[in-house]
């Protein structure tokens with residue numbers, strides 16, 4: 001990954017942050033992107049402390065397509081390439097069906113999908129011209145269906161079809177497109193009480209919840225030169241929870 | 250990949266092909282290697298090659314379909330290296346043919362090597378892993394487990410291996426042992442080079458990437474799952490197939 005330019009979209013959340021730190025340690029030139037300037041600066045400090053001297057921050061609303069276009073243009077001008085795109089944006093609102101409105105649904109779909117599509121559409125031509133690229137989308141096992149998160153599950157299911165379609169269409173351009181499906185991850189973004197944590201861990205075959213670093217480890221493989229023959233795949237990082245689903249092999 | 254130094258790894262069928270490449274990569278990262286194969290000459294040659302590179306290696310000629318041979322192999326390995334942390338069930342072979350042309354021997358041999366062998370080796374090894382507080386098992390299945398005309402015994406055996414993977418992941422998860430499965434697509438072998446060009450082109454036309462994979466691609470994926478840092482990944486089927494598992498007819 002050394003000297004590769006990596007765009008991490010959603011870098012301000014725990015998983016995006018852990019990925020940014022890991023990639024910086026591996027020698028990538030990391031560009032941290034998020035709408036949340038304040039949290040971006042916090043992650044940037046972690047990345048810098050991890051030795052990410054070449055890292056930089058771009059605060060941009062991923063749903064604003066002209067701002068995204070400008071941001072990608074800026075990176076290309078500065079670095080001359082974009083080798084890796086990680087889409088780590090993740091929004092859940094926990095709204096049950098009967099309390100949901102068209103507004104809550106549209107907002108959820110837009111927040112979860114628009115930045116991913118928008119960055120992909122701007123970055124893919126750059127990767128095509130290089131005939132090299134790695135796109136890693138962070139999905140969730142919840143795409144299989146989950147109670148109280150129908151809108152989120154729907155958005156994540158969209159990422160499933162998108163990942164596979166992009167993979168097929170770009171297969172001959174040296175670009176791989178894969179998805180990591182996260183299971184139950186313990187992070188500051190989804191705080192749990194000690195009892196909830198214990199109960200959650202007890203339900204998993206490995207008897208512990210995941211950490212953002214577990215996802216970052218998987219992302220590093222899919223974003224590296226080592227995974228060139230892997231495309232369109234789901235890499236499920238869930239402590240074995242997926243074994244209980246028929247849709248996981 | 251730091252978490253492989255000093256580990257003891259048994260790779261079945263590792264005197265050729267992707268098993269040998271995996272053993273080579275593991276040894277380069279500081280693991281102690283047990284080479285197994287059923288063909289004595291190939292075992293000797295591989296052990297010689299590895300020793301010449303300064304690796305800690307031993308060879309065991311054993312038929313993985315025989316309980317006593319497997320138990321003896323594991324015992325000898327533990328006596329020499331003190332334990333076993335990693336098992337890669339890689340040995341495999343295929344007797345192919347249309348349903349009406351297959352013999353009982355074709356079925357028994359294919360199912361025994363690809364499925365029963367993995368069961369016997371996992372059974373013989375897992376106690377040592379538990380003793381050490383954890384371990385890693387990776388099974389080499391095939392994309393063909395999804396079904397393949399003319400591949401009844403092989404497809405069935407590899408499908409069985411997927412079931413074995415998921416079941417052992419459930420049983421051993423709380424003991425710190427992860428069990429995963431790689432499903433390779435078409436991988437470059439000496440046999441491939443001997444095919445007439447017309448046949449090769451026929452195969453290539455079905456590959457989304459327009460190319461087949463190399464041993465290296467499989468070894469990279471196996472190492473990803475074997476690392477200490479992969480502790481939250483278990484029970485997975487991971488396709489290294491250039492996108493062939495998507496929808497490529």
Ligand SMILES: NC(=O)c1ccc[n+]([C@@H]2O[C@H](COP(=O)([O-])OP(=O)(O)OC[C@H]3O[C@@H](n4cnc5c(N)ncnc54)[C@H](O)[C@@H]3O)[C@@H](O)[C@H]2O)c1
Pocket residue numbers: 261262263264265266267268285286287288311312313314338339340341342362366389390391392432433434435436437438
């Ligand atoms: N080559 C491919 O395209 C491909 C595709 C999908 C899956 N696979 C699987 O990958 C694995 C490795 O395949 P490869 O292409 O490297 O094959 P290979 O033939 O080069 O290696 C397999 C090794 O297993 C050994 N073996 C066979 N029976 C044995 C037994 N009873 N006990 C011990 N060793 C035994 C063989 O002697 C051989 O050295 C196999 O499980 C195969 O089914 C291969």
